[in-house]
Amino acid sequence: MPDGSTCFGTDYPAATTSTRAALTVGLVDAKPQRLRLTRLSHPTQTAKPARVWGNATQFLKDNAMLFKTKIIVPETHRGLLFKDEQFVEILPAGVHTFYGWKNQYRVQQFAVTGSAQTFVPEDVVSLADLHADKFAAHLQRWETGEQEVGLLYQDNVLKDIKPPAQRGACWQGQRSIEVRKLDISTDFKLPKALASQLLTAKDATLRAAALNALVMATIPEGHTGFLEVDGEQREILTAGTHVWWQFNHTIKVTQLDCRL
Structure with missing residues (x-):
């Protein structure tokens, strides 16, 4: 050498x-x-081809953690999953992981306590109209006609009053929720038992609903009452307490002292 x-x-x-x-x-x-x-190199040397990934999503999972979205839904909540602002599904409680572009996934969470007072927003009810099959197991929906009143019960206990021509929903939980509807098209006077229950309600929500839904008149002994509905004389009232649904009507009661 x-x-x-x-x-x-x-x-x-x-x-x-x-x-x-x-x-x-x-x-x-x-x-x-x-x-x-x-x-350094040879002009005829062929560069080693780059590795080609058949699954771009898998590549992102393995190599780009910034595209990973982790969502935790608490036990007392449910999550509405949106992809590119389009509804996908309802997420149960737990940890959920998604891969995609930044801000591609969004989850809107709601408390699900099973309480009659936990109402579902109107925009979610409208979404449930479009995806009835996906919401069926999660919502207790109700709707009243123009001549109907809804009584909302939780575990067979009256909790609220739903006016005519309204709709809404409650989240399904461990408690039983039911809306019982009453036809008030011809008879809008309350039975004595129901009237007494509403007038003496201790639950704040029910008491407030009763004040907005009822018209009450107490006729003393020795007096006579006159019921006027929508400007027409309807009935002569005896002494006692009388209660009507005030929906769809204008109700007025006058009294006459009949004592000598």
Whole structure:
């Protein structure tokens, strides 16, 4: 081997200028007949092809954590999953992971206590109209006609009053929720038992609903009452307490003292 040494390359014999330009970069050593060269590349060498991923989503899962969305739904909640602002499904309690572009997934959470006072917003009720099959197991829906009143019961205990021509929903929970409807098209006077229950209600929500839904008149002994509905005389009232649904009607009661 000549006195000149070679590092990280190959010891070549004398090379032409074109060869040096195409293949190598080097420095001339002490002997002008030989070159000390370090090989960089060959013009005919084929670059190693990049690895092609057949599943781009899998690639993102393995290599791009910023596209991972983790959602935790508490035990007392349910989540509405949206992808690109389009409803997908209702998520139960638990940990849920999604992969996609930034802000592609969104979850709207609601408390689900099974209480009659936990109402579902109107926009969610409208969404349930479009996806009835996906919401059926999660919502207790109700709707009253123009001549109907709804009595909302939780575990067979009266909790609220629903006016005519209204609709809504409650989240299904461990408690039983039921809406019983009453026809008030012809008879809008309350039975004594129901009237007494509403007038003496201790639950704040039920008491407030009763004040907005009822008209009450108390006729003392020795007096006579006259019921007027929508400007027409309807009935003569005896002494006692009388209660009517005030929906859809204008109710007025006058009294006459009949004592001598």
